[in-house]
Amino acid sequence: MKDLQFDTKAIREGYQTTNEQEHSEAIFLTSSFKFDSAEQAAARFAKKEPGNIYARFTNPTVDAFERKLAALEGAQACVATASGMAAIFATIMALVKSGEHIVASRNMFGTSIVLLNTIVSKFDIAISYVDLSDVSQWENAVQDNTKLFLLETPSNPLGQVVDITALSKISRVTDILLAVDNALLSPALQTPIKLGVDIVIHSATKYIDGQGRCLAGAVLGSEEIIEKVAGFTRATGPSLSAFNAWIVLKGLDTLSLRMKAHCENALKVATWLENQPQVTKVHYLGLDSHPHHQLAKTQQSGFGGIVSFEVKGGKVAAFKLINATKIFSITANLGDTKSTITHPATTTHGRLSDEEKTNANITDGLIRLSIGLEDTDDLTADIKI
Numbered sequence: 351m352k353d354l355q356f357d358t359k360a361i362r363e364g365y366q367t368t369n370e371q372e373h374s375e376a377i378f379l380t381s382s383f384k385f386d387s388a389e390q391a392a393a394r395f396a397k398k399e400p401g402n403i404y405a406r407f408t409n410p411t412v413d414a415f416e417r418k419l420a421a422l423e424g425a426q427a428c429v430a431t432a433s434g435m436a437a438i439f440a441t442i443m444a445l446v447k448s449g450e451h452i453v454a455s456r457n458m459f460g461t462s463i464v465l466l467n468t469i470v471s472k473f474d475i476a477i478s479y480v481d482l483s484d485v486s487q488w489e490n491a492v493q494d495n496t497k498l499f500l501l502e503t504p505s506n507p508l509g510q511v512v513d514i515t516a517l518s519k520i521s522r523v524t525d526i527l528l529a530v531d532n533a534l535l536s537p538a539l540q541t542p543i544k545l546g547v548d549i550v551i552h553s554a555t556k557y558i559d560g561q562g563r564c565l566a567g568a569v570l571g572s573e574e575i576i577e578k579v580a581g582f583t584r585a586t587g588p589s590l591s592a593f594n595a596w597i598v599l600k601g602l603d604t605l606s607l608r609m610k611a612h613c614e615n616a617l618k619v620a621t622w623l624e625n626q627p628q629v630t631k632v633h634y635l636g637l638d639s640h641p642h643h644q645l646a647k648t649q650q651s652g653f654g655g656i657v658s659f660e661v662k663g664g665k666v667a668a669f670k671l672i673n674a675t676k677i678f679s680i681t682a683n684l685g686d687t688k689s690t691i692t693h694p695a696t697t698t699h700g701r702l703s704d705e706e707k708t709n710a711n712i713t714d715g716l717i718r719l720s721i722g723l724e725d726t727d728d729l730t731a732d733i734k735i
């Protein structure tokens with residue numbers, strides 16, 4: 351289905367109807383698969399015959415999700431995982447060896463930093479952190495043993511962006527793998543592989559499910575890379591369940607419609623916030639006032655649903671505003687149809703030291719919104735400033 355447009359692939363790619371002629375994709379809730387004969391079992395195990403063996407390796411519902419997401423990201427291959435964190439860990443473990451080095455963005459999801467500092471570091475893998483947007487910092491951090499560049503663009507919660515094409519040129523020259531966590535935009539708004547990235551990572555828990563129902567993740571890239579990552583997940587077990595695969599597979603059907611609505615709603619709320627006197631700053635990539643607005647336009651087709659803003663009065667004022675909301679859910683999840691509200695300094699970024707918070711611009715008055723699909727007049731009325 352190579353020549354089809356995104357929306358057609360999002361609906362039609364990936365699934366092979368069974369002999370039952372079901373119209374909607376079936377959920378294959380089975381841990382193992384039968385063989386016709388001992389000979390066939392032997393042939394499957396010896397990889398002489400393609401086909402299912404055991405759900406830690408493959409499952410038809412999971413395969414359908416992997417094929418569809420690969421088509422949407424423009425990747426040769428995909429392996430699904432039980433969560434976004436499992437996807438990041440599998441990528442690192444499969445592709446980086448002891449004694450090697452990773453350069454990572456400082457502005458990543460909190461648990462990604464925890465994973466690097468407390469678990470990956472145990473394997474004698476060194477990590478250097480750089481500011482996401484400053485390409486020269488990435489270049490300067492390269493060592494002889496550097497194997498991987500790891501980042502998210504745009505960053506959460508402030509929407510900083512890196513020039514993906516510029517970074518991919520450096521990674522090619524230096525023979526370093528470039529991995530981008532694309533959870534915040536999804537392939538409906540950004541396809542990093544088309545900009546020269548080697549590996550795309552997803553927390554499908556976010557916009558791909560889009561309705562806050564389950565955890566799921568994925569790693570995408572060339573056949574060669576994904577074979578290595580799948581080798582890791584097969585042997586260690588963070589495989590995606592068929593049921594959760596079905597949820598995110600059906601999520602992909604409506605992904606681009608939902609992303610358009612998230613972007614529209616987020617822009618409306620951000621524009622409204624910019625006009626509130628008690629708001630000292632609004633961080634939304636879709637606003638002209640955002641320093642990375644122009645760069646984002648060159649590599650994204652939309653600006654996503656995350657809006658952050660700073661209120662006068664620091665933590666006291668921020669908590670008061672958060673507690674006064676009736677529609678927004680006070681929860682750290684994002685990418686849901688339901689709008690959510692959080693105070694990054696005491697939750698998602700609570701583990702950072704005061705100095706790290708200052709460097710990352712996570713102020714006490716900062717509030718993060720993940721704008722959902724409710725009516726924006728109701729949302730702005732819910733923000734009592």
Ligand SMILES: *Cc1c(COP(=O)(O)O)cnc(C)c1O
Pocket residue numbers: 433434435436459461462502531533534553554555556565566567
């Ligand atoms: C949520 C998130 C993750 C982790 O994903 P889980 O599915 O919760 O394990 C990783 N990266 C980003 C950007 C995220 O937002």
